Amino acid sequence: MELREWATHILSANRIEDKLFDPSVLSDNSPGSPLFWNEPTRPPGMQFSTHTRKKDKLPPFQEHHHPDKRAICLHRFAGHELLAVEIMAFALLAFPDAPRPFRMGLANTLREEQTHVKLYMAQMERLGLKFGDLPLYKHFWQQTAYLTCPVKYVSMMSLTFEMANLDFAPHYGASFKRNGDLDSYELMKQILHDEISHVRFGMRWIQKLKQEDQDAFELYKESITPHLPLKRARGFIFQEDHRRAAGVPNDWISALKQT
Numbered sequence: 001m002e003l004r005e006w007a008t009h010i011l012s013a014n015r016i017e018d019k020l021f022d023p024s025v026l027s028d029n030s031p032g033s034p035l036f037w038n039e040p041t042r043p044p045g046m047q048f049s050t051h052t053r054k055k056d057k058l059p060p061f062q063e064h065h066h067p068d069k070r071a072i073c074l075h076r077f078a079g080h081e082l083l084a085v086e087i088m089a090f091a092l093l094a095f096p097d098a099p100r101p102f103r104m105g106l107a108n109t110l111r112e113e114q115t116h117v118k119l120y121m122a123q124m125e126r127l128g129l130k131f132g133d134l135p136l137y138k139h140f141w142q143q144t145a146y147l148t149c150p151v152k153y154v155s156m157m158s159l160t161f162e163m164a165n166l167d168f169a170p171h172y173g174a175s176f177k178r179n180g181d182l183d184s185y186e187l188m189k190q191i192l193h194d195e196i197s198h199v200r201f202g203m204r205w206i207q208k209l210k211q212e213d214q215d216a217f218e219l220y221k222e223s224i225t226p227h228l229p230l231k232r233a234r235g236f237i238f239q240e241d242h243r244r245a246a247g248v249p250n251d252w253i254s255a256l257k258q259t
Contacts, residue, residue, distance in 0.1 A: 003028045003107055004096070007089035011040045016131065019043070019085060020114045028103055031096030039141070040086045049135035056137065065179045071127035073172060074184065075134045077191075078120035083140040084113045084157065090144050091153045098150045099208075105201055112194050119187050126183065146225035151209050155223035158202020160233045163256075165195045166242040167235025192242065199246035217252050231259040 001023035013019045042048065058076055059069035088110040092103060121131045140161065147153050173188030210219050221230065238257050 001026055002030055003092050003103060004030060004032050006107075007092040010089040011037050011086060011093070014041050014043050016043050016046070016117075019082065020117055022111050022114055026104070026107055028100055031103070032093075034096055035093040037090050037093055037144075040089075042136075043132070045132040046082075046136055048138035048141075061175045064175045064181075067127045067181075068129070070176060070179070070181055070184060071124050071129040072134065074120050074124045074127070074187075075129055075131065077172075078117055078124065078131055079136045080140065080161075081113050081116040081120060082136070084161070085110060085117065087140060087144060087147075087157060088113065091147065091150070091157075094147060095150050095153070102150060102205055102208075105205075109198050109201060112198070116191060116194070119190065123184055123187055143225045143228065151206060151219065152223045152225070154202040154205050154209075155220050156225055156228065158198055159206065159220055160224055160228055162195050162198045162202070163233040163243070163246075163248075164235050165191065166199060166246065167237055167239050169195060170239060170242070171235060171237055196242060196246045199243070199248065203247045217249075217255065220252075229259070230256060234259060 003026060006021075006023060006026065009021065010019055013021075039048075059066075059072050063069040064073075088106055091106060092110075095103070117131075124131060143156055147156065169188045169192040173185045173192070176182075176188065177185035206216050206220060210216055224230075233256055240253055240257070243253050243256075
């Protein structure tokens with residue numbers, strides 16, 4: 001299946017099974033012309049809800065001993081992963097002229113995000129919640145209006161949202177483990193492992209795509225979308241080792257740690 005056809009299939013799908021469809025073989029022989037998708041089609045019950053601060057608040061960590069509170073967290077994380085799937089499909093359509101290794105690497109990351117959605121769905125159902133039972137929000141998708149080139153994509157997705165998950169995933173995983181939910185803990189370990197590779201993808205490509213005389217961190221700061229402060233690239237507890245494992249240089253780590 002061609003990358004363009006696959007991305008279009010994902011963004012136009014009105015069933016979750018089609019959003020998560022993973023072809024056995026992918027090719028990129030006909031990338032076509034740039035196509036900037038306005039908004040993804042969503043399955044019934046999974047349409048974007050209006051964001052409010054009260055509704056968007058996750059259960060506090062001291063409530064994680066309640067299975068339904070952990071399920072709420074997993075539902076939110078699954079929503080983020082589904083948005084990542086759709087944003088990556090957006091990037092495949094928007095940047096047909098990007099280097100082929102970039103596009104195939106992006107496709108591999110998209111596949112892993114689809115797997116994450118499936119894993120979250122399984123854990124939620126174990127805890128008595130189905131995907132779509134709670135509101136799903138659009139906020140990550142709103143950033144696509146500013147994604148005009150691959151550098152802006154990796155700056156937003158790989159080096160900001162996924163970078164932050166190097167902190168959030170182990171933090172939530174540790175809380176789930178403290179409260180006896182080893183299955184959810186193991187899931188967060190898998191998420192962390194994959195996010196390290198996704199951040200590494202972004203680090204590698206911002207170096208490849210920058211001009212020879214450009215500083216990569218300065219390019220990153222110039223390329224993140226206007227509504228994303230640097231602090232969005234970190235979580236509650238800053239994990240330096242996870243960033244080093246992803247190939248993040250020490251000067252980046254120092255700068256992000258101070259945000």
